Amino acid sequence: MRPTSLPAPSPPSLPDVVEIAATAWSSAERPALRGHLDEGCAVALRSAWSASDSAAMADAVLSARERWTSDFGGEQFSLGSAFYTHLETGRAAEYFARCAASDALVESVLPGAQSATRALFAQLVGARVRARRGFGGPGVHVFPAGSKVARRGGVPHWDVEGLAPEHLSRQRDALSLVVMLQPPSKGGALRLWDACWDGRDEPSSSALRSPRRDVLSGSGDAVLLSSYRLHQIRPFTGRIDRISITAHGVEVDPGVWELWF
Numbered sequence: 001m002r003p004t005s006l007p008a009p010s011p012p013s014l015p016d017v018v019e020i021a022a023t024a025w026s027s028a029e030r031p032a033l034r035g036h037l038d039e040g041c042a043v044a045l046r047s048a049w050s051a052s053d054s055a056a057m058a059d060a061v062l063s064a065r066e067r068w069t070s071d072f073g074g075e076q077f078s079l080g081s082a083f084y085t086h087l088e089t090g091r092a093a094e095y096f097a098r099c100a101a102s103d104a105l106v107e108s109v110l111p112g113a114q115s116a117t118r119a120l121f122a123q124l125v126g127a128r129v130r131a132r133r134g135f136g137g138p139g140v141h142v143f144p145a146g147s148k149v150a151r152r153g154g155v156p157h158w159d160v161e162g163l164a165p166e167h168l169s170r171q172r173d174a175l176s177l178v179v180m181l182q183p184p185s186k187g188g189a190l191r192l193w194d195a196c197w198d199g200r201d202e203p204s205s206s207a208l209r210s211p212r213r214d215v216l217s218g219s220g221d222a223v224l225l226s227s228y229r230l231h232q233i234r235p236f237t238g239r240i241d242r243i244s245i246t247a248h249g250v251e252v253d254p255g256v257w258e259l260w261f
Helices: 022-027 034-038 051-063 083-088 092-097 099-109 113-125 148-152 165-169
Strands: 018-021 043-046 069-071 076-079 128-131 139-143 174-182 190-196 212-215 222-226 229-233 242-253 256-260
Touching (some): 018 022, 018 034, 034 222, 051 099, 051 174, 051 242, 076 099, 099 113, 099 139, 113 174, 113 242, 113 256, 222 229
Parallel strands (some): 018 043
Antiparallel strands (some): 076 139, 174 222, 174 242
């Protein structure tokens, strides 16, 4: 007789993305959604901002193309200075020197967008949120149609570059918020892995083989995830750029968060 082969044990499953409609959330007592990260790998607040407002903001960003910052040789662009792109390209000093100008630029193109992003973050975490001193406020990422990211997807990464050594050593709660202004024609999901930052700059092969979830965002949808969770922008097709507002936050004291881009 042949020995009976036992099925291989199933890998642990990654919790689903917790999806909540903004209309249902706003009609309740507006409880903070941060707690849902204990049960899901991310929280997707659908229609956090209206599709029409988001489309108008995307149009304003596109109209200000000459004011974008080119990053990684034109693989992606930003409106406002993003810390991680400057750090990874040896321009950190330039980032800190231009923070005030960066905020003024974002405000001139998207009046009120930074304060609206901070307000949304505060509602999501149920805490007080303030700008991080010396850093730029929320800004915009543009991933052009047909670019390297569109063809191959973004680099799998964690959002820990802006965290101070004290934040990392104490494992301070840190969250990333992405609000979609203009989704691409097809694809461009945010992929989340069952892998968190372990002190290494690059994810291991086992981390990239861990269970994963993809979350697609429509115009005005907001996604909140742990900055320590491995994630990536998936490839996308079509002629429409992928445009989103991003903010990173860390809890510096109980009930007090600081935000930057």
